[in-house]
Amino acid sequence: MAGEKGLVLLDFWVSPFGQRVRIALAEKGLPYEYVEEDLMAGKSDRLLRSNPVHKKIPVLLHDGRPVNESLIILQYLEDAFPDAPALLPSDPYARAQARFWADYVDKPFFGGDKFGLVDAAFAPFTAWFHSYERYGEFSLAEVAPKIAAWAKRCGERESVAKSLYSPDKVYDFIGLLKKKYGIE
Numbered sequence: 001m002a003g004e005k006g007l008v009l010l011d012f013w014v015s016p017f018g019q020r021v022r023i024a025l026a027e028k029g030l031p032y033e034y035v036e037e038d039l040m041a042g043k044s045d046r047l048l049r050s051n052p053v054h055k056k057i058p059v060l061l062h063d064g065r066p067v068n069e070s071l072i073i074l075q076y077l078e079d080a081f082p083d084a085p086a087l088l089p090s091d092p093y094a095r096a097q098a099r100f101w102a103d104y105v106d107k108p109f110f111g112g113d114k115f116g117l118v119d120a121a122f123a124p125f126t127a128w129f130h131s132y133e134r135y136g137e138f139s140l141a142e143v144a145p146k147i148a149a150w151a152k153r154c155g156e157r158e159s160v161a162k163s164l165y166s167p168d169k170v171y172d173f174i175g176l177l178k179k180k181y182g183i184e
Helices: 016-028 045-050 070-080 092-100 117-136 145-155 158-163 167-180
Strands: 007-011 033-036 059-062 065-068
Touching: 007 016, 007 045, 016 070, 016 117, 016 158, 045 059, 059 070, 065 070, 070 117, 092 117, 117 145, 117 158, 117 167, 145 158
Parallel strands: 007 033
Antiparallel strands: 007 059, 059 065
C-alpha cells in the first residue's frame, strides 16, 4: 500500500456499496484502478490490511491510504477532489439535507434536477429491485411508482449503466447464495 499513487478501489462485483463508489468516481470523472475481491473465496490480505476494523469492501485507496465505508468514501471524494464535478450542492444547508434525507421527491433526482450524492448512494440498489420483485411477487412500479421512475432515470445515466450489473445476473447470484446457505 505504501508508495501507491492514484485511486485504487477494492470491491466485489455485486456489492451495491461498491457500485456507489464506482458511480461517484464516474460522475466525478476520476480515473481509478479496479481490484476485484473474490469474497466467495475469502478476503485478501490487502483487503484485511486496508480495512482491519470491518474487514469489508469497498475500500478506496488514495495514494496508498485506505478510506472505508461507501458513504464516507463518497464524501471523501467530494472533499479530496473539489475541482471535479460536485455530487453535493454548494449551499451548506442543502448539503446537510442531501446527506440526511433520502425521501420521495417530485424532481428527477433526490438532489433536485441534477444527479447527486444521494442518487449515487442509492442507485446501486436498483440492480436488486428485480430480485425483490421476483422473490416478493410484487411490482415496484405498482407499489412505489416514484421509486420505480427514479430508478429508471438513474439507469439511463452512463455512470450508473456502466456500474450496475444486469438484474438477471444479480438474481442468479442470490440463487447461488440461497443454495450455499440452504435458504428456501
